[in-house]
Amino acid sequence: MSNKETTGEREPTLVQSVDRAITILELLARGERGVTEIAAELGVHKSTVSRLVYTLQARQLVEQHGERGRFSIGIGMLRFAGAVAGQLDIVQVGNPVCEELAGRLGETVNVAVLDSANAINVSQALGTSAVAAQNWIGQRTPSHATASGKALLAFMPPGELDELLAGGLVSYTARTITDPQELGEVLKGVAEDGYATSFEELEPGLHAIAVPVFGSGGDVIAAISASGPAYRLSRKRIPEVVEELRRGARELSDRMAYMGR
Amino acid sequence: MSNKETTGEREPTLVQSVDRAITILELLARGERGVTEIAAELGVHKSTVSRLVYTLQARQLVEQHGERGRFSIGIGMLRFAGAVAGQLDIVQVGNPVCEELAGRLGETVNVAVLDSANAINVSQALGTSAVAAQNWIGQRTPSHATASGKALLAFMPPGELDELLAGGLVSYTARTITDPQELGEVLKGVAEDGYATSFEELEPGLHAIAVPVFGSGGDVIAAISASGPAYRLSRKRIPEVVEELRRGARELSDRMAYMGR
DNA sequence: TTTCTTTGTTGCTCATAGTGCAACTATAAC
DNA sequence: GTTATAGTTGCACTATGAGCAACAAAGAAA
Structure with missing residues (x-):
């Protein structure tokens, strides 16, 4: 087996069919679709x-709607979800804290951890404004363009930071910070203030405010953020929101410490 | 390709490597392990x-601890978890309700839906008794031996019910109901009383109480349950617990109806 | 209704992609 | 130091997976 180029190119050899299967799962995670459609997106034959x-499907990771219908992600996936959640105790502990804060603030609240240069949301509670609330769980978001991300980056050893951001800063909106030096300044401010913001830096019309969550060793283990539409989550609300988030962060810290972290 | 027997035997043809990959994920979901160990369990060679x-790992579905260490389920899995959760709005809606009930009752609270003959837990909140709280999310549990399962079965059309249970009733403890006729009687009682119990029918020492959650059409769409150790969640507490669960179930119904279900 | 299109499934065939082997390396145990 | 254990990788073989094409089923159009 050579496997020179499958999706990109890897040094060791990837198992092609598994790689493709995962891609299919990722496509289906973004919405249901049919075999032909998937085949086109993958650039392979229908039958494959x-x-x-x-x-x-045999393992319940995808579901078929009707006899010959379209496909979507299946419930079997929850099995694994539970396993990840069990491993990261912060997920377990984060949920109730998110719920409470979401209730108080009326905005969507997320707990995120850092994974290389991305912030990953691990728990979430939706705000009261029922509709159009997007699902962020498991989402990898670019840390330099999100509030949570900045809260996490601001407390890293400078050396590691540079390494992480070596890939360059992708721009998502006109307000995204793309200059490493500028980002450095901003992060310095975040470390001083104890909170970070992202005002339309990831998506137009989307505001977010975040604070770090400290582990018992004084290190930052996660970030907790509130996000909502620009007109509702305005700059004026920063003090109020930060105060609430800090309370939540402290509770999270305490509970984690209690569990032996 | 023939693929006559891979794990069992399927009529159409399974993609072997994908099937194996999924098995690996399932193993890792139950705890971290090394390559050699997995190979032994799968009955294939280490290198495979x-x-x-x-x-x-390249897709973050598993993580390696250290350079050449053991493997465990990875955070990337959360991406998919979020997708399933987004599809089943009951997951979103169920979480806060679980949290609240768990707080009041001090026991673990789960929301479950029916998938053929199994009850699958889709949301969960842990009780206050911090330790030893098992993670049930995504777990498929045999409906005839669980409280949630019985609450779901009790409101099915009798025809479908017989079909589902045609496979026979597996015994898990001395108290598991294994006689279809007896189960029928019990389910009739459940339908009348409006709640179901499982006292050490799935695991020795494990008690659970559940009530059905109705959809706007009057059909049962889920069940909500409280579970805990036998000594704590005793029969005496049934009235109290059922009352709380019913309140939660009603709230869940309302919220789901509001969302258009 | 019939006909035309589209979409998912399946038998067949070929060659690629995946597996097993074995040698290699790194880490841990002694 | 030696030995044992566990993960990785080059190589060779063939079982396995992919493509093709014919088929079946379900809609859409006429």
């Missing part, structure tokens, strides 16, 4: 997709 | 597992 999907 | 695992 049909068999891959069949295998995934 | 090493490559499969590498592929999974």
Whole structure:
């Protein structure tokens, strides 16, 4: 087996069918679609997709709507979800804290951890404004363009920081910080103030405010953020929101410490 | 390709490597382990597992501890978890309700839906008794031996019910109901009383109480349950617990109806 | 209704991609 | 130091997975 180029190129050898199966799962995670459609997106033959999907279906990782219908992510996936959540105790502990804060603030609240240069949301509670609330769980977001991300970056050893950001800063909106030096300044401010913001730096019209969560060793283990539409989560609300978030962060710290972290 | 027997035997053809990869994920969901160990459990060669695992790792579905260490489920899995959760709005809605009930009752609270003959827990909040709280999310549990399962079965059309249970009733403890006729009687009682119990029918020492959650059409869409150790969640507490659970179930119903279900 | 299109499934065939082997390396145990 | 254990990788073989094409089922159009 050579496997020179599959999706990109890897040094060791990737198992092609598994790699493709995962890609299919990722596509389906973004919405249901049919075999033909998937085949087009993957650049492979219908039949190939049909068999891959069949295998995934046999294990409940995808579901078929009707006899010959379209496919979507299946409930079997929850099995794994539970396992990850169990491993990261911060997920368990984060949920109730998110819920409470979301209730108080009326905005969507997330707990995120850092994974290389991305912030990953691990718990979430939706705000009271029922509709259009996006699901962020498991989402990898670029740390330099999000409030949580900045809260996490601001407390890293400078050496590691540079390494992480070596890839360059991608721009998402006109307000995204793309200059490493500027980002450095901003992060310095975050470390001093104890909170970070992202006002339309990731998506137009989206505001977010975040604070760090400290582990018992004084290190930053996560960030907790509130996010909502620009007109509702305005700059004026910063003091109020930060205060609430800090309370939540402290509670999270305490509970984690209690569990032996 | 023939693929006559891989794990069992399927009529259409399974993609072997994908099937194996999923098995690996399932193993890792139950705890971290090494390549050699996995290879033994799968009955394949180390190298095969090493490559499969590498592929999974490249997509963050598994994580390696250290350079050449053991493997465990990875954060990337959360991406998919979020997707499932987004599809089943009951997950979103169920979480806060679970949290609240768990707080009041001090026991673990779960929301479950029916998937063929199994009850699957889709949301969960842990009780106050911090330790030893098991993670049930995504777990498929045999409906005839669990409180949630019985609450779900009790409101099914009798025809479908018989079909579901045609496979026979597996016994888990001395108290598990294994006689279909007896189960029928019990379910009738559940439908009348409006709640179901499982006292050491799934695991010795484990008690659970559940009530159904109705959809806007009057059909049962889920069940909500409280579970805990036998000595704490005793029969005496049934009235109290049922009352709380009913309140939660009603809230869940209302919220779901509000969302258009 | 019939016909035309589209989409998912399946038998067949070929060659690629995946597996097993074995040698290699790194880490841990003694 | 030696030995044992566990993960990775080059190589060779063939079982396995992918593509093709014919088929079946379900809609859409006429």
